[in-house]
Amino acid sequence: MRSFALLFLTLFLFWVLLNGSLAPDVLVVGAAAALIIAALFPKALSALTDLRPTPRALLTAVAYVFYFLKELIKSNLAVAAIVLSPNLPVNPGIVKVRTKLKSQMGRMLLANSITLTPGTLTVELAGEWLYIHWVTVDAPDIDHATASIVAGFERYLEVMYG
Amino acid sequence: MDVLGGLLVVAGAAFLLLGGLGLVRMPDVFNRIQAGTKATTLGTLLSLAGFAGLQPDWTLKLFLIGLFVLFTNPLSSQVLARAAHRAGAEESPLTTVDVLNDEQGK
Numbered sequence: 001m002r003s004f005a006l007l008f009l010t011l012f013l014f015w016v017l018l019n020g021s022l023a024p025d026v027l028v029v030g031a032a033a034a035l036i037i038a039a040l041f042p043k044a045l046s047a048l049t050d051l052r053p054t055p056r057a058l059l060t061a062v063a064y065v066f067y068f069l070k071e072l073i074k075s076n077l078a079v080a081a082i083v084l085s086p087n088l089p090v091n092p093g094i095v096k097v098r099t100k101l102k103s104q105m106g107r108m109l110l111a112n113s114i115t116l117t118p119g120t121l122t123v124e125l126a127g128e129w130l131y132i133h134w135v136t137v138d139a140p141d142i143d144h145a146t147a148s149i150v151a152g153f154e155r156y157l158e159v160m161y162g
Numbered sequence: 163m164d165v166l167g168g169l170l171v172v173a174g175a176a177f178l179l180l181g182g183l184g185l186v187r188m189p190d191v192f193n194r195i196q197a198g199t200k201a202t203t204l205g206t207l208l209s210l211a212g213f214a215g216l217q218p219d220w221t222l223k224l225f226l227i228g229l230f231v232l233f234t235n236p237l238s239s240q241v242l243a244r245a246a247h248r249a250g251a252e253e254s255p256l257t258t259v260d261v262l263n264d265e266q267g268k
Contacts, residue, residue: 017226018223020223072203072204072207076200076201079180079201080201082184083183083184083187083197091258092189092190092193092254092258093257093258093260094247094257095259096261111236112240115236115240116200116235117200118196118197118201118203118204119196121192121195121200121239121243122240123192123240123244124247131261133192133193137259
């Protein structure tokens with residue numbers, strides 16, 4: 001029931017923002033569509049699923065967005081430098097890392113964040129283990145790779161989702 | 163505002179160009195996914211931000227498009243990479259380590 005309501009709310013909010021209008025017909029159509037989709041996919045995840053409803057979690061979510069954007073820009077510049085350098089200094093490989101996160105949504109956001117920052121790409125997820133393709137492997141063992149790929153994002157996601 | 167928007171669009175286009183260049187230069191399918199789907203994330207976001215500067219009325223919708231890109235882009239590239247790995251896509255000889263292959267005994 002909780003996940004149904006959250007999915008409905010997320011979809012409905014998205015619809016209203018996309019329309020940019022609060023006219024009754026728009027609201028009715030949006031509510032109907034959101035209701036049908038939420039009923040069809042009762043187990044679907046929404047960004048609100050598992051989010052802890054505490055002020056600290058919400059503040060952390062905001063901080064996370066900024067941290068994420070910073071990482072995005074930093075790693076985009078790093079990849080740009082690799083692509084532009086004539087001898088293409090890549091050192092690719094697939095490494096294994098471990099996450100402390102327990103909730104599904106937390107793990108999904110972690111995998112997505114890792115994939116979004118260039119240079120690292122989540123290939124496979126198995127429970128608490130993530131297999132990451134890394135353009136420049138500088139530490140193949142689990143502990144070091146975990147520290148340099150996962151730890152930064154995890155610090156925020158742990159507070160938000162646990 | 164117009165100048166700032168224009169500059170952002172140009173910066174975004176530059177990142178998209180680098181993404182394309184990476185697609186050509188990278189040695190194997192995984193590295194190409196990295197360059198092709200992700201150097202473009204920042205490119206797309208910068209372009210969208212630039213459009214918001216040029217057309218302030220569109221800001222909210224452009225923001226939603228940006229969110230949509232942020233949520234769908236990693237999913238598609240992750241599924242592509244997983245499918246490629248399961249299908250046994252060839253890896254560049256530069257590859258130093260592949261834990262996943264080792265564990266599956268390949």
